[in-house]
Amino acid sequence: MSLRGSVDHLSADGASGWIFDTVEGRPLVVQALLDGRIVGEALAELYRADLAAVGLGDGRCGFEIVFSTPVEPTSLPFLAIKPQGGDVELPRTNLTGFGDYFRSLFAHAPGAGRPRSVFGGLWTDRTDAARLLQGRVASGATPAELAAPLRTLIFEGYALLRGALAPAGFGPTELDLLDSLEAGPPLDPEADGAARRLLEGLPAMLFRDAVVRVARAALDDNPVAYRTVLSRGRAGSFGQPSAAEALTSPAECLALVTCAGSGPVLLDVIRGSHELPEFTRAGQSRWLTAGAGAGIELALGEALSVAQVEIGPQDVALIGPGTLYRLRTPDGATGLTTWCAPARVSPVAILAAGAGTFSVRHGSGAMARV
CATH class of the missing domain: 2.60.40 (Immunoglobulin-like)
Structure with a gap:
């Protein structure tokens, strides 16, 4: 049989x-x-x-x-x-x-802390995340100076780190490489030499101390960058970090958005979208379905509004895995979005077919692996 x-x-x-x-x-x-x-x-x-x-x-x-x-x-x-x-x-x-x-x-235990996704996620997306943060700071597990950006990430679904890339943001060499690369598809180090050179320098460019410390606290591990996309000259569609790939992306991830050049770029965030339920009425998970259709359906049902955030050349926005957002890049501006997972989650398992095995380690412990 x-x-x-x-x-x-x-x-x-x-x-x-x-x-x-x-x-x-x-x-x-x-x-x-x-x-x-x-x-x-x-x-x-x-x-x-x-x-x-x-x-x-x-x-x-x-x-x-x-x-x-x-x-x-x-x-x-x-x-x-x-x-x-x-x-x-x-x-x-x-x-x-x-x-x-x-x-x-949840109807039987509405106050119980829980992840917002069946498959887990970051502790910052738990329903009891604020209490967890308070305990981490009180015990010394999380430095007190990180409490403010982590609290913003918990309550808003994103956190903007002003001046995190000070004093100059990206340098001339990196800007020239960015100008030579196509916007839209993920950067592929195996297919494009310029993309490889940019990715080789990405950890040093992006993982400055102010960024790594917050990302490490949110991920409970060193960050590993596994996907990088350029945006230029148009408004993108709404997306969600955990639903970035055609294959299932990890529920444990952050999207880091930066501005390359004189900027700024604009980030539209659907307020409260990180607190939406996981499933639509049809049983579709907004966390695990490629694209943002399921999340948008839920956001429309809740009549959520949109917040506009301006990201300058020295700023970095950290976007939680369940947050719905859109990047808008005015003429002459370039946006750089990098998805990071904790080192304990193997990015190789969630990359689309055809990706290489390129990796670079930063002195902080952060990595780029694509």
Whole structure:
């Protein structure tokens, strides 16, 4: 027996999906189990045109299970759908069940501290982040002088470090390299010599003491730059740092935005977007879906407003992983956005296909790895 299948929908009342025996092609009985107890079963013989179109027999391998009694939403992530007599659990096509789980959990414990993403994130995005910061400063784990920018990052979703690149920002050599590079796609050191030279100098340019100390405190580790993009001459679309890649980006990340040249560049931040719930009504995660569609849908539902921030040539803006933002670069200005993850998270695992294995280490412990 060789099986294929998935759970496409799961709720407190039932589950649906498909299962196909690629050897015998016969309909199978599927069972829903919770703590080893069968709470529902069905014969997978429902016709599905989408499955027939891809050659899964005649398409009669869909199932709908109605549970004998409704399942508590907090138990949904632990419910298994298996073929009768088998040990293999059918995978879920998305985060099926987790939305109901967290809505129920948070309703029962609204004051409990928790990450804003199923897959975790930075401590600064936890719902109890302000209390955590207070404890870190009181214990000496976080220097008191870092409390102000970290508090801003917690409450606003971003922090602007004025003069962090003083006294001169980027030098003439770096500005010439920036002018020679294309805006839009991530810089690729394997395909472009100028991009490689810029990335080689990026840690020294970007990871000044004022930046590294705040980034290190937010990431709980040394920062590793894994993606750099130039913006020039146009307003970009809204994005979210954790959803920057077509492949899933890490929930633990920061976007560092700087201005190259005489500037300034303008940053539009959707106020309070870092505190939005993770899931849309359709169960789509705003943290893990490429682009900002899910986040924008939630922001529109909350009628959130937009704050405009001006970033000068010596400034650095740190943007939290769940914050929705847009960079606007007036004519003659160039914006540089660099995504950083903590060193404990391997950037190689979240890079798009075709990336190289280029890395540079800075004396502070920070790195660029692309």
